[in-house]
Amino acid sequence: MAKINYIEYSGEERVLEVEPGQSVMQAAVAEGIPGIIGECAGNMSCATCHVYVDEAWLERTGSRGETETLLLEEVCDPRPNSRLSCQIKVSESLDGLVVRLPARQI
Amino acid sequence: MNAPAETGGNGAAYWDPYRPDLALDPYPAYRRLREEAPVYYNETYDFYALSRFSDIDEHFANAEIFSSARSDVLEFIKEDIEVPPGMFIWEDPPQHTVYRGVVGRVFTPRRMNDLEGQIREYCKNCLDPLEGTDRFDFIADLGAKLPGGVIGMLLGIPDNARDVIRERVDSSLRTEEGKPMEVRQASFQGEGYEEYLDWRAKNPADDLMTMLLNVEFEDETGTRRKLTREEVLIFVNVLAGAGNETTSRLIGWAGKILGDHPEQRRELAADLTLVPAAIEEILRYEPPGPAVARYVTKDVEIRGQTVSAGSAMLFLLASANRDSERFPDGDRFDIHRQGPPHITFGRGIHSCIGSALARVEGRVALEEILKRFPDWTVDAAEAKLSSSSTTRGWDSLPAFIP
DSSP states (O other): EEEEEEEHHHHHHEEEOBBBBBBBBHHHHTTTTTTTOOOTSSSSSSSSOOOEOOGGGGGTTOOOOHHHHHHHHHSOOTTTEEEEGGGOOOOOOGGEEEEOOOSSSO | OOOOTTTTTTSSBOSSOOOOOHHHHOOHHHHHHHHHHHEEEEOOOOOEEOOSHHHHHTTTTOOTTEEEEEEHHHHHHHHHHOOOOOOOGGTTHHHHHHHHHHTTTTHHHHHHTTHHHHHHHHHHHHGGGGGSSSSIIIIIIITTTTTHHHHHHHHHHHHHHHHHHHHHHHHHHHTTTTTTOOOOOOSSTTTTOOOHHHHHSSSSSSSHHHHHOEEEEEEEOOOEOOOOOHHHHHHHHHHHEEEEEEHHHHHHHHHHHHHHOOHHHHHHHHHHGHHHHHHOOOOHOSSSSEEEEHHHHHHSEEEEEEEEETTTEEEHHHHHOOOOOOOTTTTTTOOOOOOOOOOOOOOSSSSSHHHHHHHHHHHHHHHHHHHHHOEEEEOOOOOOEEOSSSSSSEOEEEEEEE
């Protein structure tokens, strides 16, 4: 299991124990964390699971894919550390990962 | 059929999408389905229905078993209609993936938010002439105009032509009360748009129709090509149809629900920053598309019960949205609700492509209504609800303005 820390826009923190293989989006949606919608269920079409990855974790979460890059131009308030959380697969090496949620997805 | 609400006459939980008394208030029946028959089978109309959030969450996105290739409308699935190519909402991968990719970039959150100014202007044009009125109809005065206007703006079709087309599309999907939809009424080939398409081909502009005419993509055979004229017509028809009635219903439900909850309405009118959350709660509480159908491609076991290949499965999104396992005290309307998002826009590869647009339209419409009419009382005697196996909402929702 890996601990993922979701920090809501309000500052509220929620730590989830996530099974490796799940995406950061899936775990959030399953637990009902407000602020991550994930309507397309990881098919990279809705762009509603946008998160900011904590700088310390940028390298370990890997780089954006081609479609993801295009979609990240389409979210509200994109930043250099923006990712679609459906594209971050949880592994033991991401134990402790910190992601911050944007003010809004839409 | 005069059975009491929620039962089929023998005391067992009962629901179908046609019975007028159930259409009026399906929620007690949904609750019984969730509690007593989570994998419900309706013998009269030969379909299954899932009603609990957890079941819908688990199965709805599984397009391999729950196929859209025979449409997402119960009656059409049963008739085994022929779906024309390009009708991407009624296709499975790989065709669906290719077609959806073509329009996927058009309806993104950023692009839809960029339309806010134009949407607000459209609302103002509808609402300003009503200043000082003592009567406002959420549908006739705004709900029937705005969504078609916005989708027309995107497509580049003038207002007057749009009204004619909208009437045709709406009537093609209208059902007689208490009865299933007749397949022969349906039209999805895009009749009515041909002349604009041909004109637009010669007069390109910065609009969606021009984009569809020019976009190059790789189809499922790996061939790089443009959309055919037939495909463009179907795309236009799908987008115009899907973006029209549903959003009109959202505006109607906003009027109805906030009419029923005056305290929350006053709170909203006093603080418009609460509107986005209120729209989400309205979408949860009364989804314009309460049920979506799929064709079962192979035997599947759900809660120990086998649903066999060839069945029709209805996913009762409106019921999932009220499931207290997911949404505590689910039947309570509360704009301050914190918690997980509703499932009104679906889940998976077929999730609503226009959800960002619907949200912007809903938000701006409600803001502009509340600025002018912070108080209203629905004229229940004159309000008219209509319901089919796919949508449910108000055809007319007049309100008294104090």
